[in-house]
Amino acid sequence: MQCLICGDSAAYYFSKVYREEPFCTFMNDIGEVKYFRCVSCGFTMSKTHYELDHQEWENLNYQYHSFSERAKKTGNRKGNPPPYYEQAFMIKVLSKAGIIDCGNMVDYAGGYGTLSSILSKYFDISVPVYDPYMQNSSKNIYVDASDLRLYNSVICCAFFEHITSRSDLDQINRLVSGDGSMIVHTVIAENVPSDDDWFYLRIPVHCSFHTNISMGILMNQWGYKSSIYCPAGKCWVLLKESGRDFASIVNKINLEFQTEYMIWKDGFVDYWKGF
Ligand SMILES: [Zn+2]
Numbered sequence: 001m002q003c004l005i006c007g008d009s010a011a012y013y014f015s016k017v018y019r020e021e022p023f024c025t026f027m028n029d030i031g032e033v034k035y036f037r038c039v040s041c042g043f044t045m046s047k048t049h050y051e052l053d054h055q056e057w058e059n060l061n062y063q064y065h066s067f068s069e070r071a072k073k074t075g076n077r078k079g080n081p082p083p084y085y086e087q088a089f090m091i092k093v094l095s096k097a098g099i100i101d102c103g104n105m106v107d108y109a110g111g112y113g114t115l116s117s118i119l120s121k122y123f124d125i126s127v128p129v130y131d132p133y134m135q136n137s138s139k140n141i142y143v144d145a146s147d148l149r150l151y152n153s154v155i156c157c158a159f160f161e162h163i164t165s166r167s168d169l170d171q172i173n174r175l176v177s178g179d180g181s182m183i184v185h186t187v188i189a190e191n192v193p194s195d196d197d198w199f200y201l202r203i204p205v206h207c208s209f210h211t212n213i214s215m216g217i218l219m220n221q222w223g224y225k226s227s228i229y230c231p232a233g234k235c236w237v238l239l240k241e242s243g244r245d246f247a248s249i250v251n252k253i254n255l256e257f258q259t260e261y262m263i264w265k266d267g268f269v270d271y272w273k274g275f
Pocket residue numbers: 003004005006007008038039040041042043214
C-alpha cells in the first residue's frame with residue numbers, strides 16, 4: 001500500500017475486530033479491519049475501509065451517523081464531541097487578532113452545523129456550512145457544492161480522520177485562498193499506537209490517522225508556512241502567510257489571557273507526543 005501523504009510504502013501494522021455494540025453489528029459484513037502504517041511518516045490507514053465500495057462506505061456512514069444523532073439526544077453517545085464552544089471562542093479571538101477573516105469562512109463537512117449555530121447565536125459570526133450529506137437540508141446555513149469558492153479560512157472539524165483518498169484532503173485545500181488558513185480539528189499523534197483498544201479506533205468510521213511528521217509534510221506540500229495550536233479548542237490553524245509576525249501576535253494574546261492559550265511555530269505545531 002502507498003502512503004496518501006508522502007507516497008512511501010505502508011506496511012501491515014495491526015488489526016481490529018469490533019466487539020462493542022452497535023458497532024460490531026455495523027461492521028459485521030466488513031469483518032476484521034487491517035491497518036497499514038507508512039514506513040516514513042507514520043500516517044496510518046485502514047486498508048479495509050479504503051477498499052470498501054462506495055455503497056458499503058455510504059451504508060456504514062449512514063448507520064453510524066444515525067446512531068450518533070440518536071445518542072446525542074439520549075445522552076448515550078460514544079466518543080467525545082469536539083469542544084464546540086471553545087472552538088467558537090477561538091475563532092472570535094483569531095478574528096479580533098486579525099489572523100483570520102471571520103467574514104470569509106466556510107465550515108467544511110460541518111455536519112448538523114453545531115459550530116456554525118454557536119458562532120451565530122453567541123458571537124454574531126455567520127459561517128456557512130458545506131456538507132455533502134446535508135445537501136437537502138432545509139436549514140439556510142448550508143452552501144451547495146456548486147457555490148463553493150475561495151475562502152480566507154476553511155474550518156475542517158472532525159473530518160481528517162474520515163478521509164479514504166488523497167483527493168478527499170486536496171479538495172478542502174483547494175478552497176483556501178493564497179494567503180488564507182485552514183483550521184483543523186482531529187487527533188494528531190506522534191505515533192499511532194498499534195492498540196486495537198485505542199480510543200480513536202472506537203468509532204467505526206475513523207480510518208485515517210495523522211502524525212506530527214505526516215502533517216508537517218502535508219502542510220509543506222500544500223504551501224502552508226507555519227501553524228498555531230489552541231489546546232482549548234483542540235485545533236490547529238495552518239497559515240499560508242509568511243510575512244507576518246504571528247509569534248508576537250500570539251504572544252500578546254497569551255500575555256493578555258495570562259495562560260498559554262495558543263502556540264505558534266514555523267511548520268507544524270507538534271503538540272501531542274503520546275496518548
Ligand atoms: Zn507517509
